[in-house]
Amino acid sequence: MKMNLKSFLTSPWTILGSIVVGVLCGIYFPKESIEVEAIGSIYISLLKVVVLPFLLATILVGVISLLQKEGSANMIKRIIIGFVGSMFIAGVVGVGSVLLTGTEMTPDKKAQLGVLVNDKDTGSDLNITLKEPMPQAVEVNPLQMAEKFIPENIFKSLNLGESLKVVIFCLIFGIALGQIRSSGQEMLVDMLKSIQQACISIFKFLNYFLPVALLAMISSQVGKVGVGIFLTMVDFIFQQAIGGLLVLIIATFVIWKRSGEKLVEVLRATQETLIVAVSSRSSLACIPYAQEALTRLKFDKSGVELTVPLSFTVNRLGSIVYYAIATVFIANIYDASPAVTGLIIILFGSILAGLASAGTTGILTVATVAIVCDLLQLPSEAVLILLIAVDPLMDMIRTASHVHGNVAVSAFVCGKEQSNDSNQRLST
Amino acid sequence: MKTLITFILALFASLAQAQLPNSTASLPPDIAAIKKKNVLVVAMTKKDVPPFFSGEGADIKGLDVEIAQRVGIILGVPVEFRRDANSFAEVVEQVRTGGADIAVSKLSITAPRLNTVRFSVPYVKLKQALIVNRVWLSQNSKGKEPYEVIRTFNGKISFIRNSSYDTFARANFPKADYKPEDSWDTIINKVIKGDIAAGYRDEFEIKKISFERPEAAINTKTITISDSVDNIAAAVHFNSTHLLTIVDFVITNEFHNIDTKRLMDRYKAEKPPAPAKK
Numbered sequence: 001m002k003m004n005l006k007s008f009l010t011s012p013w014t015i016l017g018s019i020v021v022g023v024l025c026g027i028y029f030p031k032e033s034i035e036v037e038a039i040g041s042i043y044i045s046l047l048k049v050v051v052l053p054f055l056l057a058t059i060l061v062g063v064i065s066l067l068q069k070e071g072s073a074n075m076i077k078r079i080i081i082g083f084v085g086s087m088f089i090a091g092v093v094g095v096g097s098v099l100l101t102g103t104e105m106t107p108d109k110k111a112q113l114g115v116l117v118n119d120k121d122t123g124s125d126l127n128i129t130l131k132e133p134m135p136q137a138v139e140v141n142p143l144q145m146a147e148k149f150i151p152e153n154i155f156k157s158l159n160l161g162e163s164l165k166v167v168i169f170c171l172i173f174g175i176a177l178g179q180i181r182s183s184g185q186e187m188l189v190d191m192l193k194s195i196q197q198a199c200i201s202i203f204k205f206l207n208y209f210l211p212v213a214l215l216a217m218i219s220s221q222v223g224k225v226g227v228g229i230f231l232t233m234v235d236f237i238f239q240q241a242i243g244g245l246l247v248l249i250i251a252t253f254v255i256w257k258r259s260g261e262k263l264v265e266v267l268r269a270t271q272e273t274l275i276v277a278v279s280s281r282s283s284l285a286c287i288p289y290a291q292e293a294l295t296r297l298k299f300d301k302s303g304v305e306l307t308v309p310l311s312f313t314v315n316r317l318g319s320i321v322y323y324a325i326a327t328v329f330i331a332n333i334y335d336a337s338p339a340v341t342g343l344i345i346i347l348f349g350s351i352l353a354g355l356a357s358a359g360t361t362g363i364l365t366v367a368t369v370a371i372v373c374d375l376l377q378l379p380s381e382a383v384l385i386l387l388i389a390v391d392p393l394m395d396m397i398r399t400a401s402h403v404h405g406n407v408a409v410s411a412f413v414c415g416k417e418q419s420n421d422s423n424q425r426l427s428t
Numbered sequence: 429m430k431t432l433i434t435f436i437l438a439l440f441a442s443l444a445q446a447q448l449p450n451s452t453a454s455l456p457p458d459i460a461a462i463k464k465k466n467v468l469v470v471a472m473t474k475k476d477v478p479p480f481f482s483g484e485g486a487d488i489k490g491l492d493v494e495i496a497q498r499v500g501i502i503l504g505v506p507v508e509f510r511r512d513a514n515s516f517a518e519v520v521e522q523v524r525t526g527g528a529d530i531a532v533s534k535l536s537i538t539a540p541r542l543n544t545v546r547f548s549v550p551y552v553k554l555k556q557a558l559i560v561n562r563v564w565l566s567q568n569s570k571g572k573e574p575y576e577v578i579r580t581f582n583g584k585i586s587f588i589r590n591s592s593y594d595t596f597a598r599a600n601f602p603k604a605d606y607k608p609e610d611s612w613d614t615i616i617n618k619v620i621k622g623d624i625a626a627g628y629r630d631e632f633e634i635k636k637i638s639f640e641r642p643e644a645a646i647n648t649k650t651i652t653i654s655d656s657v658d659n660i661a662a663a664v665h666f667n668s669t670h671l672l673t674i675v676d677f678v679i680t681n682e683f684h685n686i687d688t689k690r691l692m693d694r695y696k697a698e699k700p701p702a703p704a705k706k
Contacts, residue, residue, distance in 0.1 A: 110643070118642035127651075130653055
């Protein structure tokens with residue numbers, strides 16, 4: 001009986017079921033659904049308890065073992081090619097999915113959106129002065145931007161969940177550690193590996209509670225926001241879904257070809273990662289699952305342990321697709337449908353915005369769409385309100401394409417598992 | 429003897445006459461004139477401006493209507509609302525020429541008007557505000573903050589012809605392209621479409637837009653100018669000094685502390701809510 005319960009709780013159908021039930025509960029019992037929001041938040045917090053130690057341990061182990069292996073320069077080259085190439089593909093997918101679906105923005109639809117913006121935007125019209133001095137906007141020094149990336153206090157960064165800084169620390173420290181040849185270093189690596197294992201087993205345990213937590217999270221989201229806004233934004237949601245689907249298809253293809261395994265095997269190995277991506281909306285939480293999936297498909301373990309966390313944090317594929325689609329959506333609202341030059345600007349702008357969004361989550365990620373809009377002189381402030389309102393759903397799509405896309409990038413960068421001969425060049 | 433008695437009787441009669449309330453002997457001339465014709469003529473624009481004044485005949489209602497009626501009660505005369513003025517400037521002119529005793533018509537205190545008529549204490553203090561087309565703003569910002577763009581506003585700005593905002597616009601936005609219109613609705617439509625960059629009026633009218641035209645929020649942005657003033661007051665002829673003290677008394681006692689929120693409450697109470705668009 002116990003076995004059956006466990007497999008039931010982790011089955012994808014159960015997950016799907018809890019999402020559907022969650023939506024229905026949110027629609028029909030909004031008040032009660034909001035009450036249970038705490039269950040979902042506790043679950044996410046528990047997940048985050050292990051994510052950062054896991055991230056720390058994994059990247060350190062990955063960097064160290066990579067440095068001790070031959071062909072690391074080649075690996076770094078492949079990482080750069082993989083990242084840049086995938087970002088470009090993501091941009092093309094984003095722009096392409098809009099061209100594919102191309103929806104009409106009728107005056108009626110615009111009016112509906114306007115009413116929604118007015119509804120959500122509670123009296124925040126701008127106050128300015130004509131003669132009296134206005135509070136000066138803090139001048140943002142471009143050098144200060146660099147501060148974003150420097151992990152001046154790793155413990156503070158771990159405390160605050162600054163994943164980007166943690167990754168950079170791990171890279172720096174890992175490279176330094178990797179140069180040491182001593183028994184102390186080996187003990188440290190063993191200890192880190194134990195931390196990894198411990199985190200993974202905690203993840204697996206938490207996984208059993210996923211259906212319940214998912215139901216609570218989704219029903220409270222739907223209960224809070226209401227279904228109305230999703231209906232009005234259905235065109236946008238559809239475009240994002242198409243974009244996400246395209247990324248999933250391309251990524252699965254890349255993983256399949258690189259792994260040389262059967263397609264069914266690929267799908268089975270990666271499904272858990274996708275489920276966690278959609279339900280937790282946290283790419284960090286998916287790292288252990290992604291690594292396990294790639295290891296199961298017999299990719300080189302130490303390469304995977306480095307590339308997965310690195311790509312997940314830095315290579316913002318999901319955001320790039322999102323920004324491209326969102327910008328075209330905004331352009332259509334303001335009757336500024338982009339021509340070819342506009343689309344090219346959106347392509348590169350989305351990549352830029354994607355890079356800028358590294359380390360951000362939630363509302364901040366959505367707000368970064370302003371970078372692309374500014375390039376086209378489009379006003380993003382009003383529509384931002386709508387984008388934030390539907391973001392719980394969009395974040396699921398964004399995280400899924402981000403995670404799966406980067407699994408594919410890692411598959412591209414890493415070769416298949418080598419035999420015991422550690423001097424062999426990584427296979428191409 | 430007979431002449432003495434007649435003289436004393438006449439004396440008493442004239443004294444008694446002087447005590448009677450209907451006597452006009454010792455009244456200030458402006459009050460006396462009103463009492464003589466037994467009506468207080470109040471000038472208002474032809475167009476309704478709820479919640480200040482709206483409705484016809486016996487159905488007339490609003491904040492300005494109440495103020496005028498209170499003044500009438502104190503004077504002890506009935507009130508007649510004269511609503512044939514086509515513009516706010518015309519209302520002021522009617523008072524200046526004596527065609528009306530008082531103007532209570534959502535009048536702003538402006539420099540040109542201050543030169544010709546007397547204003548009461550303000551009964552509503554508003555800020556000036558703009559409704560701006562979002563696309564124009566993002567296309568013309570060129571990296572500047574919104575407030576810098578507005579301070580050096582050089583686009584097409586619209587306001588009601590011959591209103592106080594005609595005066596304010598030319599004073600505050602010297603670089604703008606002025607496009608006076610007769611109807612505020614026309615101005616709102618043009619800003620939404622992008623034919624005009626900004627509409628200029630008081631913050632209450634601008635706030636009303638989100639209540640009346642919620643769909644405008646996607647194309648337009650509202651901006652309040654916090655260091656501006658738009659004082660709404662009643663106006664009388666420059667000689668009607670005593671009438672003015674009565675008006676000031678009414679306003680100070682019963683119609684002070686009226687802010688945008690109270691105006692909005694009055695407005696919503698008067699109007700049935702706009703049909704909700706789903």
